[in-house]
Amino acid sequence: QKEVEQNSGPLSVPEGAIASLNCTYSDRVSQSFFWYRQYSGKSPELIMSIYSNGDKEDGRFTAQLNKASQYVSLLIRDSQPSDSATYLCASEANSGYALNFGKGTSLLVTP
C-alpha cells in the first residue's frame, strides 16, 4: 500500500510566523511531489510541485524534498490568516498518472 503520511493537526501559528508542514511517503518509486491547499468546502488548489532533492522557493512558499529520507515539507513564511486551510501533500509515481494524497494538515493562522 502506497502511503503518504501527514499530521492532521491542527497546526496553529501566529500571524507573521513561519508555518512548517511535513509529509512522509513510503513508495520509493515516487518521482514527483505536490502541495495543494484546500479551503473548507472548496477543491484543492496547487501551490507547489517539487521533483529534485533540495529546496524550491515560490514567493512566501518553500518546498523541500529529501528522497533518501522520503520526506517532503512546505514552509510558509510571514503566515497570514488567509493561509488558514488544509494542506494536502501528494506523490506521483509516474508522470501524468494518479496522485496519491495524504489526509492533509489543518493550518490555523491566528491574528
Next chain:
Amino acid sequence: DAGVTQSPTHLIKTRGQQVTLRCSPKSGHDTVSWYQQALGQGPQFIFQYYEEEERQRGNFPDRFSGHQFPNYSSELNVNALLLGDSALYLCASSLANTDTQYFGPGTRLTVL
C-alpha cells in the same frame, strides 16, 4: 480561459440508486482523473481517462465506471449507491504525461 467545470454541484440520492457526474476539462487538456474525498480525508484516486480509454484505475469496485467523450469531457457513474459513497467527487484535468493536475469545484454527493 475556462477552468475545470463539474456538474451538478450538489446531489442527494438514496441507497441503491445510480448517479452520473460530469466534468469538462480545462481548455487544452486531454486527460481527466476522478477522485473521491470523504470528509476529513485526502482525495482518493478512482480512475483516469485518456484518449477515451480508462488508463489507470484505483482501488474502487466495479460499481464505479466512467467514460470520456471525443471532446475530452468525462462522466463518472456509480451504481447501487451505498451510504459510504457520500463524499466530494473531484475531477482533475491535465495534459497527457504532464504532472500538473487542476481540480474542478467538485460535486457533493449525499446518499441517504
